[in-house]
Amino acid sequence: MNPDGTLNTAVIVKLEPDFSEGNVSYNADGTLNRAETKNILGPHSAVASTAALYSKVKYGSRVSVATMGPPIAEAALQQSQLICDADELHLYSDRIFAGADTLATAEVLKAGIKKMANGQPIDIVFAGHRASDGETGQTGPQTAWKLGYPFIGNVIDYDVDIKRGYVKVQRLIKSYGYHDIIEEIEAPLPIFMTLDPSFIPFFNTISQRLKLARHQKEAIGRSSQYKEYLKVFSAQSLEVNSKAVGLPGSPTIVYKVEKIPRAKANRKADVIDGSSQGNIGQVVTRIYDTLGGTIIK
C-alpha cells in the first residue's frame, strides 16, 4: 500500500496470437504460422486488465502492467492500458529470456514486480486464467510462489477491505457434470489472483459509473501515448540471475499438446410414461436421489 493508503496493483499480461476468424494462419502441418498470424493482447490477459480497472474505479488503485517478450509485446501493454488506464507499463525484454518455461518466466516477473510503483510493495497482482497459446496455466501460480504471495485462482468477484488490509474473493469451482460451486475466501493482502474467464466487473453506484467513464476516457489518451508510460528492462536492469531465466532457467519443455479424449458416456436411460401421477413421482424421486447428495448450502 502507498503511504496515502491507496492500493498498488499489478497486472501480468501476454501477447498472444489472435485466434479469431480471419486473423489466424496455419502451416501445412497444422501448426500455427506465427509470422502470418496477427498478435493481440490475450483474451485472459484482457480479463485480468478488467479486474485491475475494477480496483482502480472502486479503490482508486495505482495500476502497473507487465509483460515479458520481444519488443513487439509492447502492443499487449498498450492494449491492456486501454482497458485499465494503467499508470505504468513494464516490458521485460532481453535475448537471454528467450526459450523460458513458466518457472523462468516467473523469475523475471517476480523481479519486475518488485521494481514497480517506485519500489512500493504491490498489494494485488492480477493475471489471466491461462494463455491461449500455451496450455499450462502455471506462470501465475509460480510467480505467486516466487513472490511469496498467497494464490487464489478462478476469481469471479472481489472486494477489498482497505482498513483491515483484507480481500474477500468469490471463486468459481466447476465440478463438471454436477453443480458449479461459488466459494468465498477471505485473505490478508498482499495477494496474487488469477481471474476466471467469466469475471465481469460490475459498477453499481453513480459515482463508480462516473469514475469508470473518466478512466475509460483517460485510458484512450494514455494508451495513444503509451511510450510515455513504458519502461523497458533487460536482464541486467532487472538484476536477475542469468542462470535462473531463459532457457538455462527452464527445467521443462512443452513438447506437444494433445487433447484428452472424452470418455464415452455410460449413462442408461429409462423411458417413463408421463401420463400417470405415480410415474411422475418416480422421476422426481430419481432427480432427488441424484442431486440430493451434491447440494451445497
Add this chain to the structure above:
Amino acid sequence: MEKFDVAIIGGGSAGLAALKHLSNLGKQAILIEGGKKIGTKNVSGGILYSKNPAVGKVYNVENIFDNFLKDAPVERQITKYILHATSKDKVFSLDITPTHNYQSNFGYTVLLNKLLTWFAKEALQSAENLGGGIVLGVHVKSIIWKDENTIIIETDELEPFQVKAVIAADGVNSEIAQITGARSKFTSSELYQGVKVVVKLPEGLIEERFEISENEGAAHLFAGDITLNHIGGGFLYTNRDTLSVGAVYHYDSLIENPVEPNELVNALLSNPFVMELIKDEVPKSKDSYKNLSKEEELRARFKSNKLIKSWKDLHQAYYSSSRISDLLASGLYKTKDDIKNKIDSIHNELVSKYDIGFETNYVELEYSTKLVPDGKRGRMKKPYYKNILFIGDAAGRGIFVGPRIEGINVGIDDAVRAAESISKSIDQNNFDRLGERYSKLVEESPYTRDMNEIDKNYLKTFLDCTKQVPKDIVGHRYGTIFKLMSSNTLRNISIGFANTLGYKRLLPILESNNTYTDVPVEIAERAGRDLQKSYSITIPTIAERIAKLDYNDDSLSHIKVLNSQSDFMKKMVTLCPTKCYSIENERVMLQHEGCIECGTCAKETDWKHPRGEKGIIFQYG
C-alpha cells in the same frame, strides 16, 4: 445514499442539451441513459432548425453548444424545400423554400447517432468538472419522494440515489410521466407514427441529382397517392452520403385504416420519381456456384465478396471530392481516371471471373420507426410534476403544421428553460415553485405560441408558394381549396378566416384526406409531369430489414400485453413496424425480440423501455 443536485433522465437531444446548459450554469447534473452508447435509441426524420421568431426568443442549438457551427457532425444545410404532389405516374412539384426559410437561421439534416455522440462529448466536458456526467446502460424504474424536495431514483442496475430535481427527457413513451402520473399516455389523435429508411448514395451523385453544391442540401416532401389514403406524407432528405427517406402519418388515421408501416415507406420508395433519386449501381451477390467443388466455391465466394467490398468503397469514393483527394494524396492513384480504371477493372473481374451481375437498384442501410407527439394536440399543459420537469417529446412538444416539421429544436428550447428554472431554485435553495416557474417559461416560448395558434404569416408564406399551381385546373370537388391557392384576394380572406376559426376548428379541415391525398392526386393528374420507371426496384422484405438491425437481445420482455383480445391489440398485428405481434387462436401474441422500441403498441400494453444496454442499437438514427 449518494446525493446529486439534478438528474436528467434520457440522453436524447433534449436531455443532452439540458446537461450542457446546466453545466454552463455551473450546476451539477447526472444524465441517465438506457442505451449502452449515446444515440443508439434515437430516431429523427431529421432536420435540426435554428429559429429566429419575430416576437419572443427561442434558445437555439448553437446558443447551447458553442462549437456547434464549427464542429458539429451535421449532414447538409437545407437550401431547397420542395413539396411534391404524386399520383400513380405523375408528379407536380412546388418549390416551398420560403416556408423553410421562414424565421429560420438554418436547418441542417442530421443523423442522430452521430450528432448525439457529439452533443454528449461537448456536454460531458463541462459536466465532469462539476462532479456530474453521463451514466450509460441504466434504466430508471421508479421514483420515490423522501420529502417534498428530495427525490430518490431507483434503477434496474444501480443502487438508489438522491437528487433535488429531475428533468424527464425520456421521450414520447416517457415512463417518468407514467410513474408520476404527470400525464396519461398519448392518445392516437395526439401522435404520428414515422417510419424511415436510410439509403446509401455517393456524395457526388446526391449533388448531381438534387442539383445542389457540396455545401447544400435538399428536402423533399410528398403528398398524394403515396399516402395510401392516410393523413400525413413522405419525406426525402439529403445527408452527406446517405438519404433519409420516410413516411409520417397521423396515428389515428392508421388506427382507422391499418396498413403495415413498411408498406407506407415502400409506397414512397417505389414511386417512379423517388426511384430516380435513390438509384445506384449495385452488385448482385451470387447465391450458388453450381459447377464448383465445395472448396473452390468457398474460395470464389470469399474472393468475390472481397472484390465487391473494394468496388463499393471505391464507387463511394469516386463521387466524393474529399475522398478523391485523400486517395490521390495516399499515392495509390495518380489521377481521378486511375480510380475510375480501377473501379472498371474490379467490375470486369467480378463479371467475367465470378459471374457477379450489376443492376440498377438502391442500397438500404437502416430501417427505423418513431412515434412523434403532435404539440398542437398533445402537449402537456402543465409540463411538470412536483420537482420533475418534462421536456421535448416527453412533454409532447413538436410543431407540425403542413410542411412545418420541428421537434429537436423545440426540445432544446425546453431544455434551456428547464435548466434555467432549476438553476434558480438551486441558487435560492428553494424548490417550492420550480414547476410553476418552468411552466411559465415554457408558456413564454414562441414555440408554445406556435402550438396554440396558427401563425398567419407562415400560412401566407405557404399559400404564396402555391401560386405556382395553375389556375385552370380547378376541379369540382375541390373547388374551394384550388381557389384558395390561386387567388390573391381569397388567400388573404382565408388567412383572416383561419384566425376567426381558431386552431381547433381549423385543424380538421387542414389535416384531412382531402389535403393530404385527394387534392395532391388531383393536382398531379391535371398539372403534373409524366413519370416512367427506368428500372425495377427490389425493396427488402420486413424480415430482411429486421435482420439487418443490431440488437442486444433481452430474454425478458419489456412489454406485457394486457388484453390479448382487444381491437387495438389486433390492429398491432398490422401496425407494429417490426411485426412483433401475431394472432393465434384469436389471441394476440407478442414476440418482443425484434422490437425497435417505438411505442406504437404502448397505449394498451404495460410498456417499458428495456433494461440498461438491452434492445435495439440504431447505427444511424
